[in-house]
Amino acid sequence: MTGGDAGSGPNGDADELPPGPDGLPVLGNAHQYVRRPMGFFDELAKYGDVVRCEFPRIDAVAVFHPDHIGDVLLDPSTYERWNFDELKEILDYEIAPRGLTFTRGEEWRRQRHFLQPMFGLDRLEGFSSAMVAATDRLVAEWDDGEEVVINEEFSRLTLSILTNSLFDFDLGERRQVITDAADELQAMADMSGLAAAELLLPSWVPTHRNRRYTRVMDAFDETVDALVERRRANPDRYDDLLTTMLEREDDHEYAMSDEEIHDHLITFLIAGHETTATALTFTWLLLATNEDERRRLETEVTTALDGPPTADDLPELAVTERVAKEAMRMYPPAGMLFREATEETRLGGYRIPEGTKVLLPQFTVHADDRWFEAPDRFRPERFTPERSDRRPEFAYFPFGGGPHQCIGMHFAMMELKHVVPILARRVRFELLSSPAPDVNMELTLQPSEDVRMRVHKR
Structure with a gap:
């Protein structure tokens, strides 16, 4: 895929709107997107x-151009994160509106x-042992020659790492509640084919899909509230992210509300675990082939390693990082980033009216020749320092960029540089399913079918 040239409007008129495909009355281009979500952006890129x-x-x-992507991500005063208010009004869905993903302006700051x-590097070093222990437990559970679904196994692993590192609790029987909620949110974000038709019905319409969603998310909300109450009953026993959220800042001018704490936990x-699980799944799918x-x-x-990696070993794991x-x-786990123009502006020589939604499709930009x-x-060698320096900064942006860059970026990279080496040392995966599965654009990019592998222990 190669996009068109950057620049001003086709006639040099800076008031010109960007080019694009014709759409249908009312529907616009929705029918083209629903039919083939990721391919839709490949077609758009042909226009420029x-x-x-x-x-x-x-x-x-x-x-689609890294320079313009940088213009968007580095200017949060002009391009705020889109919080999907228009869709919420239509669908009557609202997920963690006071969480870090959807807040804006001063509240977000x-x-x-x-x-x-x-999430500072000094704090993250203390999570190394939890990452090693969780990965060791997973490998120990596998039998030599066992067939596993690695996307499910890695989801289980990253959830365990997250809860034991950032929240210092063992989910036990609550694990399935969180997994079910993650699956429902993934499905809700799938706007392809028949899935989109059902999801466009408001949440109060008693479809099987809506009833299941309500049941699963109610159970998840109850679990989150129970975790908060248990922590409040033992405030001095822990030093983790949840404890931090329950405290006030030193100047006592800011304390998180119960709603904010609830939405941050969600x-x-x-x-926090689905994105890294997705990265691990595709990493091992690619290594297996x-x-x-x-x-x-x-x-x-x-x-480079005498045993399991430690935080001190991570700088030596250049191949693992690449x-x-x-x-x-x-x-890219997130697949696409979303922004909204808060005022009329210009981008790439074109006029962008206030309120325009700005879509930054990582999966298309990352595949631009x-x-x-x-x-x-x-080709992991693309990410040697020399080759990376030759590319525009935002030709690669799996964690976003600018002030809204993913707060968990360093945690995720640290997790990958612990889990991947342990697995490489202790097992070999034999791929049993498709070497190139179709990909669904959901909450995170997901293989359209389970990735099955046979575990061969070393």
């Missing part, structure tokens, strides 16, 4: 680097400032 598209009640532009210290418990890269990884693990980054290039030669090939 800033492309107009329309959906019911929504005017949008998709952005207070929250980010309050939570950021928990955000971290769901998004690229033997030379797998052997290169195994060589690094055996030469493998993880390349997997997230080919299969202007920035990545043979983008459909798994």
Whole structure:
């Protein structure tokens, strides 16, 4: 895929709206998107680097050039995060509205400032042992020769790491409640085919889908509230993210409300483990089908490590880091970022009216052959420092960028650089399912079918 040239409008008129495909009355381009969500953006990119598209009640532009993506991500005063208010009004769905994902402006800045210290590099080093222990437990549970569904296994692993690291609790029987909620939210974000038709019905319509969603999310809300109450009953026993959220800042000017705490827990418990599980799933899918890269990884693990990785070992795991980054290039967990123009502005030489939704499709930009030669090939060497420096900054942005860059970025990379080496040392995965499954654009990018592998222990 190669996008068109960047620049001003076709006639040099800076008041020109971006080009884009024709749509249907009322529906706009929704029918084209629903039929083939990811392919839709490949088609849009043929119109240029800033492309107009329309959906019911929504005017949008998709952005494909790294320079313009940087313009959007680095200017939060002009491009705020889109919190999907229009869709919430239609569908009557609202998920964690006071969490870090959907708050805006001053409320978001207070929250980010309050939570950021928990994700500092010095604090993250203390999570190393929890990451190792959780991965060791998972490997110990596998029998030699056992067939496993790795997307499910990695979801279970990353949830365990998250809860034991950031929240210092063992979910026990509550694990399934959180897993069910994650599955429901993934499905709710799937706007392809027949799934979209049912999801466009408001939540109060008693479809099987809506009844299941309500039941699962009610159970999840009760679980989150119980965790908060249990922590409040033992405030001095823990030093973790939940404890931090329950405290006031030193100047006593800001304290999180119960609603904020509840919504942050939802955000971290769901998004915080599903994104990393997705990255692990595609990392091992790619390694299972690229033997030379797998052997290169195994060589690094055996030469750089005497045992399980520690925080001090991570700078030496250059091959591991490049493998993880390349997997997230080919299969970016978030898939797409969303912004909204808070005022009329210009982007790439085109006029962007106030209220326009701005779509930043990572999966399309990451596959652009202007920035990545043979983008459909798994080539971790793309991420050597020298090659990375030659690319535009936002040709690769799996964690976003600017002030709203993912708060858990360092935690996720640290997790990948612990889990991948342990697995490379202790098991070999034999792929049993498709080497190139279709991908669904849900809450995170997901393989359209389970990824099945046979475990061969070393």
